[in-house]
Amino acid sequence: MYSIRTIYRLFCALCMGIMLVSCTQDNVHMSDMETSAGTWETYAQDFSGEFHTTVPVVQEYLQGPVVVPTKVRIENFHIEHSGHIRVLTKGFAVDDPFVVGILGMPIEIGDMVIEQVEYAAFPSGGGYLMKKDFDIQAGNYRTRGSLEGTISKEGTLSFVMKYYPGTMPFEIVTEFRQ
DSSP: OOOHHHHHHHHHHHHHHHHHHHHHTTTTTSOHHHHSSSOTTTOEEEEEEEEEEEOGGGHHHHTSOEEEEEEEEEESOOTTSOEEEEEEEOOEEEOOHHHHHHHSSOEEEOOEEEEEEEEEEOTTSOEEEEEEEEEEEETTEEEEEEEEEEEOTTOOEEEEEEEEETTOSSOEEEEEEO
8 A cells, every 4th residue: 555655745746747748838829930039029120210300499490300310229029019128229410500509519319228118019000119217328418208109010110209318408309200
């Protein structure tokens, strides 16, 4: 006859085996995109477009936004999955002679890496991205601001950043358009 201790050990071994087998099947329902070497957590996409930047102090003189061709990279992104993404922008300068004359230098906006941007996928495709508050180093300046935009189901990115580079007393608004 088997002792209670032996029966208990057999029962524990059986339960442990069932748990281990079930753990190896966790990714059975994941799509190929999620289980491949380029998982959706590390997926990146580059978007070419333009920055349209409004600088309040010199806006009347400039009579419109400063337009600069640029690329934006989004990492940790899959258009069908909600989650947190990283938005990387290229730096640019507002170096109009009038701006340099007033401020004594161009307004230089450095590269930005905005972490933990919320991305909410729409059921119909595309999604919404938002970061209510960011505090980052952009070139030589600590930059504080917000980001809000969309990615269409066709894959077109548009967003607006409102931010204060360094100790600037006024908010700069940059819109990315494709």
